[in-house]
Amino acid sequence: MNIDGKHLQSIWFDKDLAVVKIIDQTKLPHELVIASLTTLAESCHAIESMQVRGAPLIGVAAAYGVYLAMLDEAQGLQYALEKLAATRPTAVNLQWALSRMEEALQNVPEDQRAGVAFDLAQTLEQEDIEICAAIGVNGADLLQKLWEEKRATQTKLNVLTHCNAGALATVDWGTALAVIYKAIERNIPLHVWVDETRPRNQGAALTCWELAQEGIAHTLIVDNAGGHLMQHGQVDVCIVGSDRTTLNGDVCNKIGTYLKALAAKDNQIPFYVALPVSSIDFSISDGLREIPIEERSALEVTHVTGVKDTGELATIRLSPEGVTASNYGFDVTPANLVSFLITERGVVKAKKSEIVSLKK
Numbered sequence: 001m002n003i004d005g006k007h008l009q010s011i012w013f014d015k016d017l018a019v020v021k022i023i024d025q026t027k028l029p030h031e032l033v034i035a036s037l038t039t040l041a042e043s044c045h046a047i048e049s050m051q052v053r054g055a056p057l058i059g060v061a062a063a064y065g066v067y068l069a070m071l072d073e074a075q076g077l078q079y080a081l082e083k084l085a086a087t088r089p090t091a092v093n094l095q096w097a098l099s100r101m102e103e104a105l106q107n108v109p110e111d112q113r114a115g116v117a118f119d120l121a122q123t124l125e126q127e128d129i130e131i132c133a134a135i136g137v138n139g140a141d142l143l144q145k146l147w148e149e150k151r152a153t154q155t156k157l158n159v160l161t162h163c164n165a166g167a168l169a170t171v172d173w174g175t176a177l178a179v180i181y182k183a184i185e186r187n188i189p190l191h192v193w194v195d196e197t198r199p200r201n202q203g204a205a206l207t208c209w210e211l212a213q214e215g216i217a218h219t220l221i222v223d224n225a226g227g228h229l230m231q232h233g234q235v236d237v238c239i240v241g242s243d244r245t246t247l248n249g250d251v252c253n254k255i256g257t258y259l260k261a262l263a264a265k266d267n268q269i270p271f272y273v274a275l276p277v278s279s280i281d282f283s284i285s286d287g288l289r290e291i292p293i294e295e296r297s298a299l300e301v302t303h304v305t306g307v308k309d310t311g312e313l314a315t316i317r318l319s320p321e322g323v324t325a326s327n328y329g330f331d332v333t334p335a336n337l338v339s340f341l342i343t344e345r346g347v348v349k350a351k352k353s354e355i356v357s358l359k360k
């Protein structure tokens, strides 16, 4: 991604300092802070506290976490895998990356584990960049077709997105936003409606920041505005990411995604989900019953953090003191509401017979 005209990834290994570097996403959009990860505990904390977040990025961060653990204590492989697996429950990329690390390391002598773990973490990092770029190209083909249908009657294509499925949610490019970035490269005139994405506001804080850095036209809206815009012809297509998609095409993504898909269906608006194959959980079919939904602190609902006009960071309470609040992080959009899944291996319908073909 381009930040102030400079290319930056969300995570990388700094060879000079021999540390893992991340963009600390809890500080955005107010401050660009680069943090270092040097231990297993710091890696777990970074994932849990959402300094790094987004399904693909969580996977790569966990892979580096295993490497850092092996540097410190090569006999502690199982301990490291368990600690990292417990950080966040919903995004399947975490389990996927940890399984790849375990497979590669379990039969390796302890004195060679750190080296093998490092090489694989670097491979996963590079693979993620290539995968996301390919998702972008495949999705841009769809947007190109849509634009050819609409260009006679309108001056731009309006895309609605939810949460942040951008470069910040991956190593680079993103998934849903990769489609937008690749479409912009083809000179398709796009405007993006950005759902604020309460309670953590990844849309307002992260997606708006990323799109501004890339100079892409966008408008921030409250989470409840999408349906109204769709009814009034202001949305041509919805594109979101996914934390876990089942074999039959049910899509789990940030809370509120389901309501956007329902409104899109009611208004005959295509609803695309952009995701790497590593976000597909081929072992489950029923998204509603089989995907663990993360529940986070009620404080994220009752309070909000931002900057005052003075530039000072402040957290304030919105609700009456002591109110009971619940905070489900994700919901499941049933396959019948999804028009297409856009993956690095091609675009498929959200149904088992097509999804199964994506498995290597």
Ligand code: MRU
Binding pocket: 053, 054, 055, 056, 091, 162, 163, 164, 165, 166, 169, 170, 174, 175, 176, 202, 240, 241, 242, 243, 253, 254, 329
């Ligand atoms: O809780 P988060 O910020 O990790 O949730 C992120 C999302 O829901 C993204 O849409 C999803 O991970 C896809 S990211 C390419």
